[in-house]
Amino acid sequence: MSDILVLGGGYTGMMAAIRAARLTRKTGGRVTLVNAAPTFTERLRLHQTAAGQELGDHPLAELLAGSGVRLQVGRVTAVDPVRGQVRLDAQDGGERVLGYDKLVYALGTVTDTSVPGVDEHAYTYDDHDSAVRLSRRLDDLTRGTVVVAGGGLTGVESAAELAETRPHLRVVLVTRGRPGSMMGASARAYLDAALERLGVEVRSGADVTKVLPDGVELDGGELIHSDATLWTTGTKGLPVATESGLTVDAQGRIVVDSALRSVSHPDVYAVGDAAAITQKFGVMHGTCQGGIPAGLHVAGSLAATLRGKDPAAFRFGYVHQPVSLGRRDAVVQFTHQDDSPRRWYLTGRAAIRYKETLCASAMPTFKLLKRGLVPVWMFRLTATL
Numbered sequence: 001m002s003d004i005l006v007l008g009g010g011y012t013g014m015m016a017a018i019r020a021a022r023l024t025r026k027t028g029g030r031v032t033l034v035n036a037a038p039t040f041t042e043r044l045r046l047h048q049t050a051a052g053q054e055l056g057d058h059p060l061a062e063l064l065a066g067s068g069v070r071l072q073v074g075r076v077t078a079v080d081p082v083r084g085q086v087r088l089d090a091q092d093g094g095e096r097v098l099g100y101d102k103l104v105y106a107l108g109t110v111t112d113t114s115v116p117g118v119d120e121h122a123y124t125y126d127d128h129d130s131a132v133r134l135s136r137r138l139d140d141l142t143r144g145t146v147v148v149a150g151g152g153l154t155g156v157e158s159a160a161e162l163a164e165t166r167p168h169l170r171v172v173l174v175t176r177g178r179p180g181s182m183m184g185a186s187a188r189a190y191l192d193a194a195l196e197r198l199g200v201e202v203r204s205g206a207d208v209t210k211v212l213p214d215g216v217e218l219d220g221g222e223l224i225h226s227d228a229t230l231w232t233t234g235t236k237g238l239p240v241a242t243e244s245g246l247t248v249d250a251q252g253r254i255v256v257d258s259a260l261r262s263v264s265h266p267d268v269y270a271v272g273d274a275a276a277i278t279q280k281f282g283v284m285h286g287t288c289q290g291g292i293p294a295g296l297h298v299a300g301s302l303a304a305t306l307r308g309k310d311p312a313a314f315r316f317g318y319v320h321q322p323v324s325l326g327r328r329d330a331v332v333q334f335t336h337q338d339d340s341p342r343r344w345y346l347t348g349r350a351a352i353r354y355k356e357t358l359c360a361s362a363m364p365t366f367k368l369l370k371r372g373l374v375p376v377w378m379f380r381l382t383a384t385l
Contacts, residue, residue, distance in 0.1 A: 009035030151175025
C-alpha cells in the first residue's frame with residue numbers, strides 16, 4: 001500500500017483526492033483527505049455569504065461517500081517532508097501525526113494582512129466563518145459605511161453584492177488601480193457602469209496604509225470612515241509551508257516542477273493557490289480555473305508514479321474572467337491562454353447563467369469523478385488529463 005495524504009478539502013484538494021483514489025486503487029493507493037472543517041466551503045460564493053444569503057450545507061463525508069477516500073478532520077500545524085509526516089490538531093481536541101508516502105498540499109492561501117490594522121480591524125474571506133462574521137456585523141447596521149479594499153475580482157463581486165443586498169449601507173470600493181483592470185476596455189466599462197448603477201463609490205488610485213477600528217487611512221493621509229472593512233487586496237501562503245523546509249517563493253507558495261512536484265522534496269505535490277506553477281506565459285495566479293485542472297493532473301501524476309512511469313508535464317491555459325455583479329447582473333471576459341483579454345465578453349442574463357453554471361459545477365463534478373469520468377469542459381483547460 002502507498003499512503004497518499006491530501007491536505008485541504010477545497011475545490012482543488014477534493015478533485016485531487018477523489019480522482020487519485022479512483023486512479024490508484026488497483027496499484028495500492030490509499031487516499032486520506034485532511035480538512036480543518038467537516039464541511040465543504042464554496043469559496044466562490046463567500047461574497048454571497050457575507051451579503052447574508054443562506055447557502056447549502058455540504059458535509060465532506062457525504063461528498064466523499066463511495067469514492068474510497070478516507071476523511072480526517074483537523075487543522076494542519078506542521079509538515080515534515082523528511083520523515084514523511086503531518087501533524088494536526090484533530091477535531092476531537094487531540095494532536096495527531098499522520099504518515100504518508102506521497103503528499104498533496106492543497107491548503108490554499110490566506111489573506112495578506114501585512115498592512116497595519118488589518119488583523120485587528122478588517123474582515124477577510126479566509127474561511128466560511130469569516131464571511132459569516134462580516135454578515136452578522138452588517139446585520140447590526142441600520143445605516144453606515146462598508147469599505148471594500150481591493151479592486152480585483154473578489155473585491156468587485158463583494159462590493160456589488162453588498163450594495164445590492166444592503167442598499168441602506170454606503171459601499172466604498174478602494175483600489176490602487178481600476179476595478180477589473182485585467183479586463184478589456186468594453187467589459188471593464190460595463191463593470192464600471194454596473195457598480196455605478198448599484199451605488200458603489202469607487203476610489204481608484206488609492207492605497208490603504210492603515211485600517212482603523214472605525215475607518216481606513218489612505219497614503220495621502222485621508223481618512224474614510226468605515227463601520228466594517230473587508231480586506232481583499234492579496235494573499236500569501238500559509239506559514240506551515242515555509243516552516244516545513246519546502247522551497248517556497250516570495251509569497252510563500254510551494255515551488256513545483258512541471259509535474260507539480262516540490263522542487264526540493266519530490267514526494268510532495270502542491271496544487272491550487274498554494275503552488276507556484278510556471279507555464280510558458282509565467283507563474284499562474286491562484287484561481288479555481290487553474291487549481292481544479294492542477295488537482296486532477298496531480299492525481300494522474302500519482303497514478304503514473306505508482307505504476308513506475310514518469311508523470312506528464314502539466315499544461316494549462318486560461319479561458320475566462322467571470323464576475324458576478326450582484327444576483328441580477330454579471331460580466332464574463334474571455335481570455336487568451338495567458339489571461340490577457342480577448343475581444344469577446346458576455347453580459348447580463350447570459351453572463352449570469354454562465355457564472356452560475358461554473359459556481360454550481362463542483363458537486364456534479366465530484367459525482368462524475370467518483371465514477372471515473374472527467375467533465376468535457378476541463379479538457380479545454382489542460383491537455384494532460
